[in-house]
């Protein structure tokens with residue numbers, strides 16, 4: 001046997017990151033990336049792409065810190081290299097502001113981003129409804145550039161790409177020795193996970209090149225993220241809402257909320273409106289199991305359910321998934337690594 005046949009299902013930021021990690025680290029495996037949709041038609045494509053996260057309830061904080069750190073350091077290195085414009089990864093500085101002083105003044109990643117500090121009274125003055133704020137520099141990833149850039153990197157590492165929908169893992173059992181499931185919300189049907197659910201998010205992309213700093217309300221519903229080509233303003237977090245069309249009421253509401261934080265947005269031209277369904281789950285599923293497919297016991301590594309933080313932790317969870325793939329290979333006596 002010359003190599004183990006690995007398939008990665010899903011070409012959003014999680015699937016592409018995972019596919020790149022596997023193809024670059026395990027050159028003797030033949031890796032196929034298989035997905036129903038590719039950039040620009042994935043959920044990842046419309047994300048603001050800011051590296052920022054809230055904690056998941058049941059994952060040890062040390063593991064979450066590792067996911068954040070590995071991803072942040074990976075993106076920071078790109079942002080500070082000549083690849084930054086092609087990959088669409090940049091540094092982004094700004095403020096998170098709170099109407100009430102939060103119980104936890106420093107998020108678990110406060111020492112992993114750059115220059116995290118409490119805002120001064122002078123900085124807070126322009127936000128009269130807010131009592132407390134955090135200033136920091138993080139990274140921002142424009143997935144409409146980053147995903148094609150990752151796909152190119154995957155192809156250069158010898159990966160193959162195939163576009164089709166997979167109706168069940170059974171359909172893959174004959175053609176592959178190891179399955180890596182990065183199908184996001186698709187995992188609800190693909191692996192019958194009832195714990196995966198959509199959280200609808202609507203954003204507007206506006207033209208406002210004079211804005212250079214992000215502003216995020218600590219309630220997580222209102223944010224303004226300046227990017228390379230446009231400013232993303234949002235948003236909504238509507239649980240179990242599968243509607244993919246733009247809601248005019250949401251648009252008006254977003255413009256009103258963001259305009260209150262940044263009055264100059266009233267002058268900004270709307271370039272596009274977008275809706276995505278966050279692949280949410282109580283905790284992301286990054287684990288392995290064996291599944292009986294066509295009479296064969298096939299190892300499956302899962303990496304999905306990142307909710308609203310998929311861009312932020314994709315690279316870190318991809319490295320974990322790579323570790324799980326290595327464990328599966330060790331259990332295959334015929335595999336050459």
Ligand SMILES: Cc1cc2nc3c(=O)[nH]c(=O)nc-3n(C[C@H](O)[C@H](O)[C@H](O)COP(=O)(O)OP(=O)(O)OC[C@H]3O[C@@H](n4cnc5c(N)ncnc54)[C@H](O)[C@@H]3O)c2cc1C
Pocket residue numbers: 009010011012013014015034035036037038042043044045046047048049050051052164165166167182183184185186187190200201202203234235275276277278279304305306307308309310311312313
């Ligand atoms: C409005 C909004 C703003 C956001 N902003 C941010 C942000 O600033 N920072 C951040 O970290 N995150 C953000 N997110 C969250 C982020 O977008 C998601 O966490 C991330 O996109 C999830 O990536 P994914 O690869 O798991 O899923 P997806 O991008 O949805 O990709 C899933 C892939 O699986 C494929 N697939 C599914 N089922 C099948 C099947 N049966 N057969 C074949 N292929 C299949 C799909 O075609 C697709 O290629 C935001 C989300 C929204 C909605």
Ligand SMILES: O=C(O)CCC(=O)C(=O)O
Pocket residue numbers: 048049050052201216220223234235278307308309
């Ligand atoms: O929450 C944020 O501030 C970033 C955008 C995001 O992650 C989201 O809308 O899911």
